[in-house]
Amino acid sequence: MLDRLELKAYGKINLGLDVVRKREDGYHEVRMIMQTVHLHDRIVMEKTKEPGIRTETNLPYVPDGEGNLAWRAAKLLMDEFGLSEGVDIKIRKCIPVAAGMAGGSTDAAAVLVGMNRLFGLGLGKKELMRRGVKLGADIPYCILRGTALSEGIGEILTELPPAPQCHVVLAKPQISVSTKAVYEKLRVDALGPEAHPDIDGMAAAIRAGSLDGVTARLGNVLETVTIPDHPEIGAIKRIMLEHGAEGALMSGSGPTVFGIFKDREEADAVCGILRETDNGRLTRQVYLTRFFNKKPAR
Ligand code: ATP
Numbered sequence: 001m002l003d004r005l006e007l008k009a010y011g012k013i014n015l016g017l018d019v020v021r022k023r024e025d026g027y028h029e030v031r032m033i034m035q036t037v038h039l040h041d042r043i044v045m046e047k048t049k050e051p052g053i054r055t056e057t058n059l060p061y062v063p064d065g066e067g068n069l070a071w072r073a074a075k076l077l078m079d080e081f082g083l084s085e086g087v088d089i090k091i092r093k094c095i096p097v098a099a100g101m102a103g104g105s106t107d108a109a110a111v112l113v114g115m116n117r118l119f120g121l122g123l124g125k126k127e128l129m130r131r132g133v134k135l136g137a138d139i140p141y142c143i144l145r146g147t148a149l150s151e152g153i154g155e156i157l158t159e160l161p162p163a164p165q166c167h168v169v170l171a172k173p174q175i176s177v178s179t180k181a182v183y184e185k186l187r188v189d190a191l192g193p194e195a196h197p198d199i200d201g202m203a204a205a206i207r208a209g210s211l212d213g214v215t216a217r218l219g220n221v222l223e224t225v226t227i228p229d230h231p232e233i234g235a236i237k238r239i240m241l242e243h244g245a246e247g248a249l250m251s252g253s254g255p256t257v258f259g260i261f262k263d264r265e266e267a268d269a270v271c272g273i274l275r276e277t278d279n280g281r282l283t284r285q286v287y288l289t290r291f292f293n294k295k296p297a298r
Pocket of ligand 1: 070179
């Protein structure tokens with residue numbers, strides 16, 4: 001029987017993010033094109049005789065225990081299945097935290113998958129996704145992974161073919177943005193049609209295997225809130241676009257910005273430029289990555 005597991009929990013970016021409306025229950029209805037990237041957290045899960053869940057991360061500002069979404073994921077299955085043994089969960093964070101890359105959600109998704117395997121619970125992927133949405137709207141997608149259209153509050157998922165490959169530069173400015181505050185400030189009704197990205201066009205471009213079609217349609221309605229408040233986000237986008245990016249966009253509710261490059265050398269060069277801009281005050285977290293897909297792109 002399995003006693004120890006090592007898992008990779010991958011981050012995501014949004015190639016497109018639109019908010020359709022605010023529902024009566026306060027949730028926002030979204031339409032998003034989700035894309036997994038290779039940048040990942042590493043999770044080690046170990047079954048213990050001692051009951052209970054213990055979590056530990058390598059970062060002092062990420063909570064341990066109940067405050068950690070991964071802890072809550074383990075707890076959900078432990079309670080449902082009345083498990084008498086315990087689990088130790090060690091998380092090595094590499095995905096920037098509170099950055100619009102679903103770092104907590106992907107850790108929770110990996111722990112759901114890990115608990116299922118470690119304790120032989122026999123749940124299928126769909127059954128794990130149904131449980132995951134109780135903890136967070138992005139968790140079902142983090143279980144699915146790859147390229148997908150996400151609708152509803154994020155839980156209605158349509159798989160797309162793998163997005164065309166490219167080099168992706170991720171840069172998180174040294175600012176904090178609260179997801180809740182961004183959504184609260186967004187006034188969907190007050191926005192003109194140009195603020196809404198062409199999500200269906202983006203899905204069609206992906207189906208056609210056209211990277212140019214994808215980069216022409218990058219759009220995130222939440223930038224209307226974050227860019228006026230945080231000029232750093234606009235500055236990073238400009239630097240990427242001035243140095244060869246085919247397109248650049250804020251991911252999720254930010255503040256991480258990603259740039260899409262065809263040329264690896266240009267992508268490498270922009271990483272150096274970003275790290276040195278303003279003597280490193282603009283951003284210290286810069287990563288070069290690729291799209292993660294379950295199947296190779298055409
Ligand atoms: P999203 O894109 O889903 O809005 P995010 O990338 O903006 O997510 P996270 O990295 O998930 O944000 O972190 C949001 C907050 O959640 C953090 O400030 C942190 O305190 C808390 N948190 C709980 N569990 C985790 C975890 N496993 N990893 C990172 N943050 C976590």
